[in-house]
Amino acid sequence: MLIGVPLETAAGETRVAVTPETAKKLKAQGHVVRIQSGAGTAAAAPDEAYTAVGAEITDAAGALGADLVLKVRSPGAAELAQMKPGAALVGMLNPFDRDGLTALANAKLTAFALEAAPRTTRAQSMDVLSSQANIAGYKAVMIAADKYQRLFPMLMTAAGTIKAARIVILGVGVAGLQAIATAKRLGAVIEASDVRPSVKEQVESLGAKFIDVPYETAEEKEAAEGVGGYARPMPQSWLDRQKVEVAKRVAAADIVITTALIPGRxxxxxxxxxMVRSMKPGSVIVDLAAPAGGNCPLTEAGKTVIKHGVTLVGETNLPALVAADSSSLYARNVLDFLKLVLEKEAAALKIDLEDDIVKACLMCRDGQLLRA
Structure with a gap:
């Protein structure tokens, strides 16, 4: 099959969907791989690295005109115009963007959104949300360390003692857990909060203290368990009590990292x-939820601002700031997904709707939108 990998055109996007490592494996399976010139440059993968493994370097039209197009972000209108009807597309296509998915269906594409993969053991190797959130959690701590005008670890010196930074992490999914682990390695004192009681043990195993808010009703406990690996909205009664507990910790914190997201909301x-007003001057908030409106109303997406003496970081694409490793993990996710829909040296896709992963990721086919 002819596989095309175009240069990402979304603002600030530096990742690439295929690395030289995965291009070599696709070539070994008998596929033709065409990479748009410069597609991997920002991710430390120059054109020469691709040609060394047998990939072909082409222009945008050559990559987008392939039978199977592999991308990081959903294609824009100009890119769709260069894709041929009946072609397949694999990438992070935002399953909740109905307008975007409709545009893909209208272009007569067979499109797979990798974010829609079920969070099951079998799908772990192709879980793009987890692989990219892992990097985002790490980078969030690095950014916080850069913006914070003090040190993270406690230091005892001849000139006096420097206290360890106090960090509060709100939302303990993949990004939150990586943030805890990274901050701990840097010597900070960490507290973390999440609506799911099951993460308490994970938090404590990484050396952080869990901010516990007891559940008073069966409804609260049921909501806290979540569904399919995702958090669910909590009852207002629990949220009110959590807010009181979190507010106390935030007021004493030097750094707050928020990671709470609910798909489609x-x-x-x-x-x-x-709470921001209560924080000490020079404190830092890194809001990983900035693309979805932010966990703090003062966050400005895509900007770093100072309000009430607190620095608020609203970066909307943290993985793109670590493009080489982000691309490496993402490309492996893509490669593992392709094993479900590509046969060795086959000229056409094999779409098995009995496969729960394939069915979940398939957004449109033959001009028909398959997601409401």
Whole structure:
């Protein structure tokens, strides 16, 4: 099959969907791989690295005109115009963007959104949300360390003692757990909060203290368990009690990292303006939910601002700031997904709708939108 890998055109996007490592494996399976010139440059993968493994270097039209197009972000209108009807597309296509998916269906594409893969053991190797969130959690701590004008670890010197930084992490999914692990390695004192009781043991195993808010009703406990690996909206009664506990910790914190996202919904507000006002001058908030409106209403997407003496970081694509490793992990996710729909040296896709992963990721086919 002819596989095309175009240069990402979304603002600030530096990742690439195929690395020289995965291009070599696709070539070994008998496929023709065409990479748009410069597609991997920002991810430390120059054209020469691709040609060395047998990939062909082409222009945008050559990559987008392939039978199977592999991308990081959903194609824009100009890119869709260069894709041929009946072609297949694999990437992070945002399953909740109905307009975007409709455009893909209208272009007569067979499109797979990798974010829609079920969070099961079998799908772990192709879980793009986890692979990219892992990097985002790490980078969030690095950014916080850069913006914070003090040190993370406690230091005892001849000139006096420097206290360890106090960090509060709100939302303990993949990104939150990586943030805890990274901050711990840097010597910070960490507290973390999440609506799911099951993460308490994970938090404590990484050396952080869990901010415990007891459940008072069966409804609260059921909501806290989540569904399919995702958090669910909590009852207001529990949220009110959590807010009180979190507010106390935020006021004493030097750094707050928020990671709470609910698929298809605006990000929940975890840090109010009043909480920001209570923080010490020079404190830092890194809001990983900035693309979905932010966990703090003062966050400005794509910007770093100072409000009430607190630095708020609203970066919307943290994995793109670590493009080489982000691309490496993402490309392996893509390669593992392709094993479900590509046969060795086959000229056409094998779409098995009995496969729960393939069915979940398939957004449109033959001009028909398959997601409401």
């Amino acid at each position: 605006a990000a929940p507000v975890l840090v109010t303006e009043e």
